[in-house]
Every structure is written in C-alpha cells, then in structure tokens.
Amino acid sequence: MLQMVCTGCDHTEPVDVRVYDCPWCGAPFRFVDGMPNADTSFPNSIDPHEQGVWRYRRLLPVEEQTDPVTLGEGGTPVVRLDRWGAEHGLPELRAKLEHLGPTGSFKDRGTTLLLTALRAAGVERVIEDSSGNAGAAVAAYAARAGIATRVFVPASAPASKLAQIAAYGAEIVPVEGTREEVTEAALAALDADTVYASHNLSPYFPESLKTFAYELYEFSADDLPDHIVFPVGNGSLLLGAARGFADLAELSAPARSPRLHAAQAENCAPIVYAHNHRVMEDAPEWSATLAGGVAVAQPPRMAEILEALHDSGGTATTVSEAEIREAAMSLARMEGLYVEPTTAVAFAAAARLRREGAIGEGQKVLVPVTGSGLKDPLING
Template sequence: MNAEQPPAVAAPDLYDRSGKRYSLDDPRWRGEDGGPLSVGATPGLRPEQIDTAERSLWRYHAVLPVPTARRVSLGEGCTPMIPVDWAGRRVHFKLEWFNPTSSFKDRGVSVMMSHLAAHGVERVLEDSSGNGGSAVAAYAAAAGVRAKIIVPAATSAAKILQTRAHGAEIEVVSGTREEVSDEAIRQSAHIPYASHNWHPMFIQGTKTVAYEMWESLGFTAPDNVVLVAGAGSNVIGCDLAFGELLDAGQIDRRPRLFVGQPEHWATIADTLNGIDPAARGERKPTIAEGASISHPVRLPEAVEAIRRSGGAACAVPESGIYAAVRALSARGLYAEPTSSVAAAALDHFLATGEIAPDETTVVVLTGAGLKSAEKMAAVFAGQGDAAQG
C-alpha cells in the first residue's frame, strides 16, 4: 500500500490507496478498494495568503478544499501555544482544549461538516469514544444537520452529556472500540457516515494545527512535534501541512514527529518499530481512553508520516500516563489522560536524547481534563489525603 502523497493537481480530488481518483463531489467516505480516501495535494500556504482578519482555522482557507462561503465554524483553531519550563528545558505546549468543544477534533469536524453541509447532507452518523462524537454533535447542530453518535459503553459520562446536549441521538454499544466502529459501518448504509477516522476532509482540518505552529514561530518550522496517537489523524495532518509548506519553499525541512501511544494500544509505534502488536498479548483497558484504538484505519499512512519526518514512536506504560497528568497539572495544565500521553512521550524522548534541550519542540495537548472527570479523579485519588497526612 502506498502512503505517499500524489503530485499536486490543479483541482484537488480524492484518491484511494490503489491510486484510483474520485471527484470531491462524490459522497463516498472510502475507496472502492475498501481503504480510506485522501485529498489530492494542494499548494502550500504563503504568509500573504493568510486571512489575518479571520480568527479561526479558516484564516488558512487558501489550503482548505471546501467552499468557505458554506463553512460551518464555531471559532475553532488559533489555540494558544505557550512556553513551559519542563525539566529545565523550554518546551512549547499547544493547548487544543481552547477549541469550542474542548478538543482538537473540532478542527477536523469543522472542515468535514462544512464539506458535507455544502453537499446537502441532512443527517450524519459518527462513532466515537468521546471527543469526536461531541464535536460532530456540536457542528451538526451549528449546521442544522441531525446527528446520531454511536459510543462505547465505557465512554466518559461528561462526553456523552455534552454530545446529548447538542441534540444528537446517542446509541451505546457494548464491546470493543472496533465493534462500535463495525456497527457504525453497518448503519452507514442508511445514514451518511461522518467518521473522524475515515472521512478525508477530517485530515484537512487537523493539518491546520501545523500551519498555526509555523505562523506562531515566525513562519519557521519547529525542530520537533510531540503527539499522542490513537488513529493518528494529528500525525498525518502535521505530515500533510509540513509537506505542503516544504513543497512551497516556506520551510527548509520537516519537523521530526515524535509519537506516544498507551502501552497496550501502541499499534502505530509497534509497527514503526518492527514489533508485532499481537506480541503484547491481551489488550488491557487504559486511562487514555481516546487513544485505545487497536486497528487504526490509516495505519500505513501514520507510520510513513513518522518515518518520513525522521521521528520516532514509543509505547507509554500506564504509570507514565498517570505521572504525566500530574506533572502537567502541577504546571497549571489540566489535560485529560489521553492528551497527557504526549507529555509522557516527551519525557521518554528527552531521556533517550532523541530530543535535544536546545531544539524547538512543540507538544500538542489534545483535550481538557474537565471532559474526563472520572479518569482525572482516578489519577488524583488519595493524593489530597496524603498531602494532609
């Protein structure tokens, strides 16, 4: 399977892994080969093309293949990127919980929903362990589109509440994350599938986080970007945007992508590192629920993105995730356990020397701790008593 991007085309279209192309007007969400679709390459952005009057990711509309006149936006993007002292090193943290539904998923969903609404979709279906579902519910409400969200039984109550508050129909499915996805795919025969894992326009939205890094750093690329990955949409989005900027001559190198995954859900990291994921044995529940995906839809693309950047990936033990949540909170950053995997990965790659102290490093924190109240309570259980004793 070829994970490389095709040459730039005058009018972007869709293509699958076999190389077959489809019109952007085609409502399909996967290729005839059964694999995911991607959008044909678009020219990279130049600084003068940024719509500086727009305070949202739509300031980069020149590289978004959707009609801006029909956009569905709640002000997503333009999230803070703050310098933090991390073990004596200056590291930038990109705070994606400043998006409207408090996670990075809003970037992809805004672009995806804009595309779907422009094509007259009146109802959408999504399957999600939390953040993706609440984002689809919110943007569907903004677009006047009905939404049905299928969620795993273990989904955070706060995330289900948010999804329901936006008017979405909720269906709870017992079983693994893959079984939930399988149920959604069965129902997609009757309802347009707005899957954040499958839909090609979602990646077009996630790539804007990289454009923001580039703009915030004075139109230069960082040396390193550290990410958590479940399905890998941020990994692929960063690869796509930095590739566009490199092709446009706006940067002279790709940042290295460093990726962390929960230990028993590290399919991307294991594949990159030549480890058989099945060798880890039975998959165990993780506090980082948003990254518990055993079979990422875009696995070869995510692996190739890391490899192309010269980066690396690691499996993070549960103890490391707990420690990262506490370390972030001690610095005023209340990040949910899933996004804290990135901070744990940062510790790993600093310890190995793969990230040097004098390099410019950006860590993306994908979601807020307020949306994972039960998981955060588990992390800090007993600490208050210990502090008083």
C-alpha cells in the same frame, strides 16, 4: 484537480462526501492537491481578516464561496512550560493549547471542515461512532449546521462522557460489544439519506488539521520546534501536521520541518509495534488504558502514520500507565495545565525521548494539548 486517492491501492475517486472508503480495498482516502485555491506563496494565501482555521481557507479543499460551519476553532496559543520542562530535561518545552477549542479538544479543528463540506453537499443526516472527543465535536458542529446526528457509543461508556454529546441534541445509540462492533453497528445503520461523518475515515478531517502546522509557521517561523510529540490513536493530528509542513515546503515556506514523533500507551501501542517490528504478526493483545483517546487497536491510517514518522525523521515510543498519571498530575500542579490522560501520554513520551537521546539537549520541543482535563478527569489523582 482536487481528487481523492486511496491510501491502500492508489485508486482515485472524484470528491464525494458520501464515499468514506475505497471500493476496491477498503482503505481510507486522502486528497490529491488539497490546496486547490492556493496563491503563489504561503503569505499570499492567508486571509488576514479571518482568525483560526478559516484564515487558511484558500489552502483547504473547499470552494472559495462556501459558507463555513465554524465556532471559532483554531488559532490556539503556544505557551512555554519552563518548570515542568526543566524537571524533565526539556528547558525549551512548549505546549500548543488545542484543548481551548469550542468543545474542549483538537477535534474541533478537523470537524469544522468536515461539517462545512457535508452541509455544502446538502447532507441532512449523519452518523458517527465515538464516545469521546470526536463524538462531542461532530455533535456540536452538526447542531450548528442544522444536521441531524446519531452517535453510536459503547454501552459501557460512562454517562459523564455522553452528557456533552446529548446536550447538542444528538441521538445516542448504545451498542453492546467491542469498539469494532460499535463501528459495525453504525455502518449497518447507513441508508441513502445518511452520511458517515467519520473522523477516522473522512479525508476532510485530517486535511483541516493541516492548519496546526500553518499556525506554527505563520506565528513563529523563526522559532519552529525541532520536535513535535503527538499522542496517537488514529493519528489524525500527526498526519495533518505532516501534510501542513509538506504544503509549506511546496509554497516555499520552511527550510526545515520538525521531527514528528508518535506517543502511545504501553497497553495499546499498535503504531509503536509496527514502527519497531515492521510487521503486525505476533503483536500482543492490547488492554485498557487511562488514555482512552489513544486506545485504537487498528488505526485505519497506519501506513500513512508510519510514512509520516519516517519522512520527518521521527520515532514512536510508549509510556506506562504510571507515567501517564504522573505527567497529568504534575502538569496541573507545576504549570496549571489541566490535561486529559490522552494528552499526558505525549508529555511523558517527550520526557522519555529526551532520556533515551532521541531529543537532544536544549532542543525545542512542542506538545499539543489535545484535550482538556475537564473531559476525562483522573479520579483520586
């Protein structure tokens, strides 16, 4: 039976879109049996008449007859990056172009299921806290669902980042203070009629990202990557991929799952620190980074991320601000691929993992392009 289980203390709750954290320990939930409508095998569970995320609706935690809130997300192509790869010792490098989503980032792949579940539950008002890609995705899908949205943002967020959110008709609420204080202000605004549509805490968001792994398997089962390197802030895409590969194993699909690696900016690397030191005591003070999408000092799903790295045989590494900038610029120059700095973190990390030997010579490597360069341009770059 579809249930939610706490990632901190294993407390279980019936599925409810209004419950976003554990009443006992405050940790986020994940689903148990997140494929309630699956058929006997992976191929039999695919709807061949659908494209993108909803091609796999039988493997998602929604009723079969639920009408999806969709903008055609998912179904992203994979392309080879021969020139950039050769220069960085990665002759078998590929990119999966998640930035081709309707709002310009991978967040659409998770938001479609989240807003589908919210609309099916009769929700009419949501709040979210994000000045970046998640805010834009939630605002867009909420507009399509006819759900009123308030997005809490840091008062310091640049106007260019807020323009897209505002265009979808969301009400923007600027908050003075730290990123944590923005979240606190959002939570303080919750009332009986409003649901917290959190991409960090809702179990629907990472569950929908399972389709990233399903697509890789459906369209290139014989040519799966040996390694996938993710830029990690809250870690939702890495977690979604890990769950997707676990589902595929349960549906007797892949013989071998790729190693999943986490890439962070040196300036803000709590996952890498926890992976290397096992404890968070004496962690450094984190500072600002060009890669705003991975500047998350306290990821709520940290324990799940560390488990996914360990279980897949992956690792975690950091890159400098100079490496981020250089990767973003050289990908555009050499491959015509205009990525946001957050995505460049993972490309720079792939090159570093190859130099340090975690990625072997000639192995197949895949990096998701999580966000378009149009969203967060590097000035003077």
